[in-house]
Amino acid sequence: MDPVSAACCAAQFIGLAGQALQGIISIRRRFQGVKSAPKLVKRIHHELKIIEGIVAQLSKLEQSQISDDAAQNFLATLMECEDTMQALGEVLIRHDFVNCEGGMKRLWKKILTDDKRPEFEEYLRILERAKTSLLVTMSGMQLHATSDFRRDFATHAHKVEQSLGNVELGISSLHNISKDIYSTTVETNMRVEEVVDVIKSVDRAIQDLRTDMPVLMEGGIQRILESQLEGWLKNIDVGHLSQGTSTITGNSSLLEHDSARVTTVNRTSSNSSIVLTRNTDFNHTSSLEPKFHYLPHHLSPGQSRNGTCVRKKTYSRNFPLPIGFIQMKTTQRIYQDTFTAGTSIQKETLRVEMTIIPFRWLSSRGQVLSFEKVYDEYHRHSWTYTPRTYNTVTDNAMIVLACQNQDLESVRNLFKYQKASPFDVSLDGRSLMAHTVQKFDIEGRASVIMKAKDVIQFLISQGADTTRFMKELLDSYAVLASNAMYRNFESSYVDDPTVNENLRLLDEIWRLCLERCQTDPFVNTSVLEQLWDRSLGGRDLPSLDGAYLFHNEYAGFDDLLFENPEKVFTDLMGAGLISWMADKTWERLTDQHYETLVHLCNGGNDSMKARLFSKPPPTATTWKENSCFCPSSRSHLLFKALLYNPPFDKKSRQRHRRRHLRRILVLLLESGEDPEATCSCKATWQRPEGFRSATDLAASVGAIEIWLAVLEEAGFDATRIFDECRFEGLSDLFDAPDEKSNSLTGPLKVVGSAIIRTISSIV
Template identity: 25%
Template sequence: MTDPFSLTTGLVSIVGFTGQVAQGVDFLYGVFKDVKNSSEFMEDFHANLGLLRSTLSRLESNELRIPPGQECHVRKAYEQCARKVASLEELLKKHMPKATDGKVKKWRKKLLAGLKTKDIVEHAAGIERSKTSLELALHISHIEETREFYIMHRETSEKISTKVEDISSELRAGVRDIQNCWRNSDVTALIQAEVQKCINQASLASSARPSSCSETKADSEDELEEQFEDASEYFEMDIDLNKYSTEKDYPASRRVTRSIREFYIGFGIIQQKSTTTTELEPEDQSSMIMTCHTSYAFLPAAWLSPRGIQAVFESTTVFGGSIIRHAALRPVPRIPDNSAIIKAVRRGHLVNVIGLFKSGRASPHDIDTSGKSLLEHAIVPDIGRDRIAPVTLGTVVLVRYLIRCGAESSTAMPAIHIQQRTLRQQEVLLNGDLKNRMTGDKIQELNDAADSWKNLEELGRMCLNHAKEDPFQDPTLRLDMWSSSEVGRASKPLDSFYLYHDKWPIGVEDIAIEQPKVVFNILLTVDAPSSSDYHELVKRLNCRYNILNALYRDGAMKEICSRVNSDTPYSTSDAMQNSLFCLNAPNHLLHRVFSVSNMGRCQSRFRGIIRQHIQRLLVLFLRNGEDPHLRCPCSAMWNGRQGETRTPTDLAIARNLLDTWNDALSEVGLDPEDFLHDRVVTEPVEECLGKWNQTIDLSPEVQRKVLLGLGAFH
């Protein structure tokens, strides 16, 4: 049940590798004419010949659809090339020096090899001619199989296109609701039924035909190109429905919702990815602009076929009217990891990539067995663990060409993020080395890293601008990119150009709902890294404050609190510290601000700006309904004993932030004196003071003043 299209694609890729070997053979022609007695070139020539022989062996083992006794132009060309290789190998074997030979015998064989140069060149020329014939034969077979494959799938493409047009017309007429349209299983069922039908037809057709070869011969390379263009007209369908381009300013209030669903069927997986961006107009909150990106991908089982199919839709709802802006149907081919196109992309050989695309031996939509796209291989080539591949202008040109050919640019964002983190680590190490010793190599590596960083930023913006699918579907990638930016705790943050992109923002609300512990621990952290400067710290703290303000403004905090309190069980009161939300109260954000703030560890030059930031955080929480009298039982937050409770005033005294707390209370219209006399000390501490008071008779008022004085010098 082998897919004929993938089989012929693999064979043509093998012959493409053979063509690279043949280039080395052409180079050796001139070498043998000039240096007839050089054993080094003889060994290189013999090694290249061995590669060619192993390639032919793989070709024979993969071509299982050709019976040995069948007359076929592919088998004829293969047998002719194999005979030429065998005869040349036999000739070289006679004149190759062995390790056990003496010096006289080695020089004798070198001399005989020099005399046989004419015969070797004639054999090599014969191999080149037979290789060309074999490659042309495989091209013709590939074209025929491609034509048959896409003709069988043409009916499926037309039916899905018709379905998309029907959905578009219903959306324009208001028959369907844009919010419930993509949840309908009509498109899923259609793709499932039609793809299964086409696969069954392809399997029956391939089993009924014993040979995949065709006796049709191409008269020239121009005719071969025309045949491939005819066959590839079904390769990718772009259905642009009502294209329009509207210049608009995106409002600040924007909510992003993402979902991934997979349906397992008997012969593969149907994957649904959906991203909905809702934008509220600042002046009229009832007016809404909603953009929905949905894709359905059918990925057959590996034993069935390496080729899948994907349908991508983009719709926009503007003030109640729905319009489909874009719809596309594209294949999802999986290729071997050692195929010619992956090797060419990893090495950055743009000319080879263009040749493979032009000849039909590769597609910009190809992915390897692990699911990596060509863009990922281009940005992060696998060149070894100890080496870091620089991102040069050649990489930018190659990625731009792949995107122009139709590669989905959203798949490149994980690779760009990996390279960003790798380069940042490299810069930190190089800067440390430069402090110890200043060498030219280290300075050059640092300059190369800076150039790579600029190229990565250009690649990131280009990929986001051309992406037709959501590049941030993976929640782990989303959180990692968000925390590695200037919002996070990294001393050397990454560029956050992707955080607030107009078309594909990462979004804060969905990350905060999914992982509130991680998000709020980052947003409430106020400690300044040792390597920060004043402007960088101000920028970082402003970003965190703006995000918290947006969560309250858009109403996301209520959803976060209700969801966490309903979904997160706590076994003990100490376990409540793992979240920012308490079972006994709406939350303890005020306590958390004080518990994560340690002014003793902060540099003196940053204490002023950090105190101002803490004060505005407290004001924000107080104005949005946080309880300043809350007695929180989460004793693990302040390393207390189980059963102890604290008020925000207790923690403010302990952290030497009582003056900041009083200023925040005054700013929201509360009297700080009411909180100083409102149980400043908790019960376990009062018990200790009671034992102390047995020796020294002090009134409770004096005890409180002493504690306030001690807290001021903490």
């Protein structure tokens, strides 16, 4: 067929398909009350509905997608069922489905009489044949379109593969400066002159990428900030110095707090930040404050820590690309510094991270290009370029098996002969280091940990990024600690030399990996929560050093506190401690929790705890059951302390448990908790009638003696508070209704008050 005839045939096909669709819709709409119709009518209606859907798809095709054979088959099918459609329409139009008498069921029985049934059965057979023919036609067109799509897609994928290959070379040139590392990711089976030319071209491409991409990002950030982050940039004074000056002191290394870096930030207070108005002693000291044993020594007790994060907000957004997507993550942090004169200075930082993530199915090698920039009050840093590459290998690859077996010699040989790369990952996305710690078995032998350390150290020396490995290392550490707990549940292993040796080796691995992270491994809150569970908020031993939560370069304790305060305070109250653990282990964990709580309460009304609970709760807040926050009394910390620390336990632990409960209650009362506050929140400690007080709960758990002693020590009138709790409801018994006409109201109240005073004096 010539091109003109083919075009006319395709145009005729599209026109007929549209007309047929309108006709089928018109006939199908005449089927009213199909649910009450006989089964034969329902089947005819169902076939019409299927044919309508097929014809609707055919009518939306373009002329280039229609072949000559498909058009001829479609025309033949329409001619075959044309008489059937017309006959059905004539039968249905004779009856009134709107004003039918006797209901739809009787009307359909009138239409489908015994003499008409063979005729309707023939209609059904014709429609079924038409449906089958149309499905065949549709399948042929889809196959034709699919073949064209596959051909186009193959061409496009080839181009994408080439572009990704160019990016791979560029990324490799940045990561692999030395010849040994460079040869692990880029084939160099060429002459020296050719290799030099390749390196020069790669350098030029990467320089262009590093120059163009931040400019592109910079232009898009302003639009995004205007649409989603209104009010953030207006609080940032770029290029100007404000009135007040604040200083943040911190550590230049992980656990060494002698050398400190000083960053001067100038900023005035903004309306969006927290401003504390209560006047108290900022250097408030609790009578039970210990010297810190489990927290970093630079966190001195009795003083509020400057540079504390008081608010954090995070927004994420993805932008699709033809070869993947761009992920943008923006984090706002508001810090507050307090001086001895009582003045507070607040500052704000805005961290914007752009990540280019190509589709993994386009290539066996993937790339993650990260651009990061921090906006502060008076200047904007340059973009930080962080390229990362990964190679997808099978689970039975030699390098994966060598890492699982912790065979350092085999790993070295695979890297030597360019059969492995530090960026290799298995099909499930786990890195080589994750497979190395897979052998942390139930015994937790030091030899196994030492072998894993050697392999990890070699992978890091080859350029492996440990950012994603931190979560996997915490998982392995949790398994090892849990197994040690179950093996030593009858006796303490705090001073066990085997456990201490394992802890030392794990700490070395952790420190080594943490110092080699290319980006913040704790940006993900779930990883930060894992670190909390394995250190200060832990429920088992051995635990990691608490100083890891106070690293200056990464997210830490402040971020976790304001991101998930429920978890922090619930853990510190002892909700997760198990009763069957050894006494020394339990004492070590309670002391660790208490020290952390002291750190939160240090500073009086300028403490981290006060900043968290001082802001009035929003009216639209949905309160969780057993929450730390209370809409009426601000917090439930006293209730949680009494509930999770009952004074009675086995004899060997009872004295320390009572002492621990006493010091927590004293600390909470001295930090501003109200001992007379009541609430009706839904919680485990609540009674059915609601409005329970801490005194009532202390009596219920058997801690009333400790509670009264704590009230006296904290400077409260324990006798009055206890009497009001005992006679709660009794005073209402003698309170008559407020009716002026009742002459007995006054005398009755006088008698009631006298009785209450008498009983109180006797008791």
